[in-house]
Amino acid sequence: MNTADLGLPVDVPSTALFTDQYEFTMLQAALKAGTADRRSVFEVFTRRLPEGRRYGVVAGTGRVLDAVENFRFDADVLGFLRERNILDEQTLTWLADYRFSGDVWGYPEGEVYFPGSPIMRVEGSFAECVLLETVILSILNHDSAIAAAASRMASAAGERPLIEMGARRTHELAAVAASRAAYLGGFTSTSDLAAGFRYGIPTVGTSAHAFTLLHDRERDAFQAQVDSMGRGTTLLVDTYDVAEAVRTAVEVAGPELGAVRIDSGDLLLVAHRVRQQLDELGATGTKIIVTSDLDEYAIASLAAAPVDAYGVGTQLVTGSGHPTCSMVYKLVARAESGDATAPLVPVAKKSSGGKTSIGGRKWAARRLDEYGVAEAEVVGTGPVPDGLADRQLLVQLIKSGDVVAREPLDVVRDRHTSARGKLPLSATQLSRGEPVIPTEYVNGRSGSRTGA
Known part of the structure; x- marks a missing residue:
């Protein structure tokens, strides 16, 4: 082995x-x-x-x-x-x-x-x-706690996909186990490449705010990402002004833009505004992904919002308040x-x-x-x-x-x-x-x- x-x-x-x-x-x-x-x-x-x-x-x-x-x-x-x-x-x-x-x-x-x-x-x-007591309990207590949290989040999300993205919020080895448990519980993908490598879980990821801040203009960052990853990429639109970023994103990528990600603010309100703006700009097929310290309760509160997927980190890898099953x-x-x-x-x-x-x-x-x-x-x-x-x-x-x-x-x-x-x-x-x-x-x- x-x-x-x-x-x-x-x-x-x-x-x-x-x-x-x-x-x-x-x-x-x-x-x-x-x-x-x-x-x-x-x-x-x-x-x-x-x-x-x-x-x-x-x-x-x-x-x-x-x-x-x-x-x-x-x-x-x-x-x-x-x-x-x-x-x-x-x-x-x-x-x-x-x-x-x-x-x-x-x-x-x-x-x-x-x-x-x-x-x-x-x-x-x-x-x-x-x-075998300790090794069995350490694995089952950790993984079952994460899977239970993931299951509750999956129920709250309904048919909308969930992305596991908690690797930066836990131990590097626990992150791999957490990705596996989250996938078992209903998540559809992970940002953690080690989990993808070891367990075959689909992996996703595009850019963080640092990438936007690296460039002189937000437009330059978006253009660089689209040139590298294609129009179907996901652009992060809350570094500065969300409405201006959405407008710029569609101008750069066109209506074929894959998705925009919102990582701060009143997600319910912002998601509705962004959906309306995207539709008015002709990007009716562009999806909206929300992140920002989500848990099952926050996910449930967004059920009526025009959200297409959720990214969950801290609350997932800590068992949403219950990191062990005792x-x-x-x-x-x-x-x-x-x-x-x-x-x-x-x-x-x-x-x-x-x-x-x-x-x-x-x-x-x-x-x-x-x-x-x-x-x-x-x-x-x-x-x-x-x-x-x-x-x-x-x-x-x-x-x-x-x-x-x-x-x-x-x-x-x-x-x-x-x-x-x-x-x-x-x-x-x-x-x-x-x-x-x-x-x-x-x-x-x-x-x-x-x-x-």
């Missing part, structure tokens, strides 16, 4: 150190105690959605699969751990041969999720599973001994303060009403109830250490559009509210059902 495919610097040989130190100290102690080989089941879930959100979006699964494949301990990594005296030689020897050999199941990437949804299930020995990675079952045939025992944290979890290896299904609209997320242990067997959500992603479910990003993107379309209409409302469907827990032994 080429580390460039992971969005890593070329001098980082693996994902093994994208890990909190306590994963290693737990491993060392378990090896000494003789419990490291116990078969274990870890699950990724969130206890609640970010405040006001109606649904979550599973994103980053493809990157998780790459990260697990690339979770290797080469000489440099082992040398670092040895020099820092983080681990003893027995543990370092064990790590030298580390290859995840277990199974991973999860919601298909692009699917929606709700509180308690077992978004991902990692099965294998305690030793090999516990090491997903956790918890041990829910483990074997009674290291014997491969030992039965699994459900385990769960039982503390106060809202951090309890439900033990047992879980399945999940989404119950639909008579119209095919989702009405409940059903999560349980034991046998799957009649009527839900063909509605199960988890699919196998890794089998005996081998990735079995890698997918093209466009497939994932289409899946999200389909999944969101099967939610109740209130899912797309931007007003604050509870999850759009409840989570119901089914006890495998008694068949009893409880709400989330």
